[in-house]
Amino acid sequence: GADRLPLGFRAMTREERVRQPDLAADLAPLVALSARIGADRHLIQGAGGNTSLKRGEREIWVKASGTWLARAEEKPIFVGLDLPQILRRLAALESDPAMPSRLDPGAVLRPSIETTLHALLPHRVVLHVHSVNALAFAVRADGRDRAAERLKGLRWAWVPYAKPGLPLTQAVRSVLPERPDVLLLANHGLVIGAETTSAAAALLTEVETRLAVTARSTPPADQATLARLARIAEGRYRPACLAEAHAAATDPVSLAMASQGALYPDHVVFLGPSPIPTSSISEAEYHLRTCRNPQGPALVLVAGAGALLRADLGPGAEEMAACLGLVLPRLDPAAPLVFLDVSQEAELLDWDAEKYRQSLNAASL
Template identity: 35%
Template sequence: MSPLIPTTAEQVKLYCAQIGKDPLLTQGAGGNVSWKDGNILWIKASGTWLADADKKDIFIPVDLPHLRQEMTQKNFSVTPKVVGDSTLRPSIETMLHALMPHKVVVHLHAVEILAYLVRANPLADLPPLIGDTVKWVLVDYFKPGAELAQAVSEHIADNPSVNVIFLRNHGLVVGADSIAKVKQIIEDLILTFNSNKGKSLPKQEASFMPKEVDGYVYFQNDALHELARNIEYFNCLKTKWALYPDHIVFLGPAAYVYKSYDEFMRTRVTMNELPEVIFIYGEGVYVLPAFSKAKAEQLLCYYEILRRQQTLSQLRSLSDAQVLELIDWDAEKYRQQHKP
């Protein structure tokens, strides 16, 4: 093949590296991308970052006819067969990619769109979507992996022409016959959703000096401290923390919130282990020095989601049972352990 014409693999990797650098599209190891080449499904490996697509091997080949055969038996929890000797594990969403009929499939937790999908009634709020180029469905929340794949497969069976799938409290999936078309659809969607901006916040006074908390560092993003300094956001940390899976998986099932610096100091003496991130009302957000980049990206994503709501009461959080099944999840433990 002429070196001047990039292969599908090269095009996909270039696109992944681009979107991987945009925190409003991809956060840490979140999101996954695939393409189909004959009997092979190339899928992102679990725990790898899309941002690394142009520097590392983040894609692994798996046996596509095997997955399709299992699908006909409604077996969505099958372990994909890796072709070759890669030691990486295919994404937990491999089945979701395999069941989409499109050559290229992209799954993202895009903030502009997720900001709608975490609402109690996202359909009522969805902006008018782009004409006939997009055939979309809205799928309720299911645990990522087999349960989600099964739900999506049922929607596709009912609507075979669907190319955009909105996943409540999770993200979106886009399929097309080329990466250029997927890219165009995602850009059009972002523009459409982005047109409905959230509220702007009062600026933090420049003279404000937060208290120092021994052992912690003040989070290095000024805007994010609104989470602890704006009473509406602070209340959300307690009641609307569990908005989508990656947030829980990376930041835990509940937020450590304190009404004051003194309350934290009183509680601290009783703790065996310090929480990695704490929210002290009126002061800000503090993290342990080892707080990872992946976790910081998740926290920023959460703030960006809240910021885009006109009314915070419209948010729909996951149930306690849904949160529990996420944190007790072997595949996710693997992804966490293998993060860069």
């Protein structure tokens, strides 16, 4: 009935039920699409990505920070906000335009750190994904030119790298005169805007088809060796659970790229600063025997064997290890790559908003 909402949204107050009898019907398509794209690891990894819907001129509903799109039909993951308030606070250069603009100030969930980006875009529906195909272009120095060949005929824009949140929103503002429906975010991901949920889904499919990159064939993990190394680590490390993660170690080209640095923000947030330790099997065995630091590197790539994750890490780290194994085999060995520098990594690691998001993903699988 009119007083019920899809599971992706919190229950309405009595006042809201009277004022907005069509809220459930308006929001249901976004919940369904969010769950669908959230279940596709090629588009979304763990708590990454976000979606939103504007209702008229007054409201925007956006995914909450740290929640998983894949679970949109299972639990509340969306927050309602006053759209004009966000835009006023954004124009006034407030440090946090979104939090004070919640329709329910007592709500537990925090709006996504990308809420201002969603609010700024003119589209009714906005999808922000960390597509591994898009990342295969977004991390290249020549990514803009390469993507232009694929996206010809679409209204799209390249957005230079900026820290997620307000800096990224301001970077997006600079390309709005081009009226893009597609944003390719350098070293970050992809944004799609449309007037309906179905149109946004169709445009996302179109862009994904155009940007599709065939991954190199990679050998499977050597599970016996990884299990032996985990025993040597005495509970401090375990083999990565997701099969995709091991490609970063079993493919020599990917392994060489991984050792050079981090390519996108969520890698830093969930796997720590670069470089990722890479080693031969014998080197890994030696270090696991002799180094007993319980806060060692989050991810260790063992050449020819696979990926080891620190045992205390949860599903967010698992997903980001898998993302690495999906992105790297899609990169041309001769591609000029752009890695996040030390200062860019530092500002992500010392950011309260990302510490909060990380804390919500610390639970075990």
